[in-house]
Amino acid sequence: MTGPEGPASNEAALRDRLSRLSQASLRINESLEFESVLQGVLDSACDLTDAKFGAITMLGDGRQPDGYVVAGLSSDQARALWDFTEGFEVYEYLGRTREPLRFADFQGHMRARGLPEVPLSAPVGPFLLAPIIHVGELVGTIYLSREQGEPEFSSADEEILVMFASQAALVIANARRYREERRSRLDLETLIDTSPVGVIVFDAADGRVVSANREARRIAAEVHPPGGSLEEALKTVTVRRADGAELSLADHQLSHAFSGGESVRAEEISFETPDGRSVSLLVNATPNHSEDGAVETFIVTIQDLAPLEELERLRAEFLGMVSHELRTPLTSIRGSASTLLDGDLAMDPEEAREFHRIILEQTDHMRGLINDLVDLARIKSGTLSVDAEPIEVIALVNEARNAFRGAGGDNTFAIDLPPDLPRIMADRRRIRQVLTNLIRNAAGYSGDSSTIGLSAEQQDSHVAISVADEGRGIPPEMLSQLFSRYSRLGPDRGSSAEGSGLGLAICKGLVEAHGGRIWAESEGEGRGARFTFTVPAVDEPNLAALVAPGRATARSRQRAPDRRRILAVDDDPHALRYIRDSLQKSGYNPVVTVDPGEVDRLLEESQPDLVLLDLMLPGADGIDVMRAIQVKADVQVIFLSAYGQQENIIRALDLGAADYIVKPFSTAELAARIRAALRKRSQFELPAHPEPFRLGNLSINYGERRLTVAGRTVELTAREYAVLFELSVNSGRVMTHEQLLLRVWGSRETGDSSLVRTIVNRLRRKLGDDAKNPSFIITMPGVGYRMARSIDSGVSRTAP
The missing domain is CATH 3.30.565.10 (Histidine kinase-like ATPase, C-terminal domain)
Incomplete structure (x- = not known):
């Protein structure tokens, strides 16, 4: 522009854009809610560039989708865009770029790139994209468009969107951090509230209860009528300490006790009420100091000793019962023996035999009781042996x-x-x-x-x-x-x-x-x-041959069932020695190591049939080691651990463990668990010449490498057939992305699950399999895929 009004007009436009950018930056800082921030960022981006439609996708840990919002689209349109089965290829192209993109015609550009057209009911024309980059990492993408026939996005639009995206990156990062902190706080609050130990937080200045969990309120209800508050309950009780000192929990005395900042460690006290009720507690108390060293709050944990006292009562009752059970036959034995030895009494042989019978019966009774006690001790110590x-x-x-x-x-x-x-x-x-x-x-x-x-x-x-x-x-x-x-x-x-x-x-x-x-x-x-x-049940070695001759698996032909090789990994040498001896006694060939770093080499050299893995290893998480094993070799893993908590067992089994054995365990139990895992494994081992696979109207002839659907031959590429082969011969089992990458591509270097997703999308199109309601290939979100065993067996309806 050459007229005198040109520079002034450009300057005014620039000031207007900067003003709008400043206002947009202020708006997106008004909330810390992650979804609200994303929606605010998108709405502001549309406003800054006069865009009609927009979307934001965010990437989380593992480069997986972590957020998705739209503007200018109905909920049905947004859902259709997200569920677009071929959208992964488009997303790989657009969502991974670190540079802004600008097109005059969105669908025309997709066709020119050889990518599928996006099924948008809205007439999308000009298109503008800006990556969201935070601390050098691509964390998301802003997509904007206008209707067909509207002006293209200008370079100024691109420039201001890039500037806004850089400002939005920090706001989004703060919102994500706030979301994670809130989740962590809620998790911690839930953990504390469901803890079997009571937790009370007191204000050190006035003794006021700041917070208390469910168990603390339950204990307070034991010494206070129902319906009253925790504060009211505490005001009515007297605390009797182990040394006999008494303390009333009235506010002024409680705050005075807190002012000294005294910590309490595992002290037994009792709460007593005027009407005679009491509850025994194990107490720990810790002061929480401010930056200047003053005591701000006191955190007190209280554990109800009633269950422990009940256990002690049962133990005493048990000992009394054992004492009684031993004394009773001893009394009979002593009485019978004294009678027999009494020379002053004359008795006929029949009476003497009766006394001898009593002695014999009572000694048998005592022997049975002693054997029971010995068995119980062996069970408790894990040394009970069985000869199966x-x-x-x-x-x-x-x-x-x-x-x-x-x-x-x-x-x-x-x-x-x-x-x-x-x-x-x-x-x-x-x-x-x-x-x-x-x-x-x-x-x-x-x-x-x-x-x-x-x-x-x-x-x-x-x-x-x-x-x-x-x-x-x-x-x-x-x-x-x-x-x-x-x-x-x-x-x-x-x-x-x-x-x-x-x-x-x-x-x-x-x-x-x-x-x-x-x-x-x-x-x-x-x-x-x-x-x-x-x-x-007995694993009959010849049963499979009798039922189906000639279908022995490759693995079973390589190694006799009674000499299967078991790899054991445990950092405790004593435990490892016991495991090795138990495996040898049970007829297995053990390979043992205390170093988890040796696992890859031993997997390659020994090719074990099963791995025994300690959950807690030095410098390594047992779960991570199991995942590495399952990617490296197709082998079952059984965890061995001294930790029998239910959450550990559930986590291990959910993530692919074949079994979980709590230490200590007997040789027979270990052997039985191994046999069970190997039996399950044998159900999925492939025969030397797999029979044709049939599922509904789908048929795969492995010998001829031919696929038909409803009688129609379907042509597959070598890679597509390889993926379908792995899924079908393992039908009913989940095949992870890593397993498919290793078996089909023969390498884990890329670690890119998009390769698998792309092939699965192509297979679904050729099979006529609806990703929203699949009959053949079922998606296991975040894990991999599973080939159905029957048309009705699919449980997941989630597309990749």
Whole structure:
């Protein structure tokens, strides 16, 4: 522009743009809510450039989508854009660039690049893109467009959008940080609130309760009428310390106690009320100081000692019971022996034999009790050994029934054993002991004329054996406590049952030593009870050959089943020595190491059938090691850990572990768990010549390398066929992105799961498989893909 008004007009336009940019920057700083910030950034970007439509996509950890907002589009249009099955290729092109892009015709540019057209119901024409870069990292992208026929975006539009995107990057980063901090805070609050230990935060200045978790409020309710607040409860109680000192928790005394900043460590105190109620607590208290050193708050944790006191009471009751059980036969033995030795008494031989019989019976009773105590100690220490062998269930049932009858039992039996029940791998004496204990238990809590049911059925790789009675039943609240060492069925139920009460605890230990589990069921009092335990079924070595000759797997031909190679990784040399000896005793070929850094080399050299992996390794997370193993080799992993917390077990199994064994464990349990994992693995091993795969109207002839859908031959590239082959021969199993990359591309160097997604998208188009409602290839979000086993087996309906 050459006229005198040109520079002034340009300057005015520049001032207007800078003013709008400043206002936009202020607007996006008004909130820290992540979604609100993204929407504000997009709306401001549209306003700055006069765009009609817009979208923002954000990248999170692992370069996965972390946010998506739109402007100018309806919710249906936005959903269709996000669900666009071929959109991944477009997104790879647009969403990974670090430079701004500007097109006159969006769809025309896509066609020119050989990319699929985006199915937009809106008439999109000019297009403008700006990356969102924070601290050198691409964290998101702003997409803007106008309707067809509208003016193209100018270089000035591009410049101001790039400037705005750089300012928005910091605001978005702050919002994301705020979101993560809030999530962490909520997680911490949830953890504290659900903790079994009470937590109270006091204001040090006035003794006011700042916050308290659920357990603290529950404990306070023990010494205060329902409906009252925690503060009211604390004002009414007197604290009696271990040294006998008393402290009232009235506000002025509490604040005075806090002012000294004294810490308390594991002190037993009691809360007492004027009406005589009390609760014993274990207390810890820690002051929280300000920057100038003044005490601001006091954090107090309180643990209710009632459960521990109850456990101590049960232990004392247990010791008293054992003492009684030992003294009773000793009294009879001593009395009988004294009578026999009394030279002043004349007795005939029959009377003498009766006294000898009493001595023999009572010594047998004492020996049984002592054996129970020894078994219980071995179970607790993990040193109980079992000598497993293949056994017919019917033989064990008959032996246990005969032993019960031989001891004077009069109950009738209803036996239900299917003829095709497999043999079990068990220690005959120990499992007979379990069955006999359960039968005696059933007889003890039902009448002599009642019927005891004995049944069994196969459950996957185990056989479940049940003992049912028609007796008094079990209250629901007692079911979870039945197998505790110090638990009995209660005085009202146990009066007619003889014995030490150790039977069920020993049964639990014996069953778990075999790699099984035991549980009880009852519909309530007066309705009988059923006790069920599982034992591993025998893995018949010739069964597969008898059923399907010629279908032996490549792995099974390489190595005999009884000499399978097991890799064990544990940083404890003593534990590793025990594992090695247990594996050798069980007929396996162990390969052991204390160094997780040796795993890759040992996987390559030994090619193990299974890996035993310690969860806690020095300098390495067991979960990460497992993931690396599963990418490197197609092998099952069993975790060994001294940590039996449920969340650890669930996490390990969810992330792909075949099993989780809590230390200490017996040789028999370890062997049983390994056999079960190898059996599951064998279900998925490939035969030397796979039979054709059929799923609905889809058929794959592996020998001819031919794919048909509804009778129509479908041509595939070598890469497409390789991916389909891996998915189909492993149908029903989840194949991770890493596994497919390794097996199909033969390398993990790129680590780019987009390669897999692109091939799967092409396969779906050729198979006519709807990504929104798939019949063949099911997406497992964030993990990989799974080929359905039947048309109705798909559970995920999420497109990549």
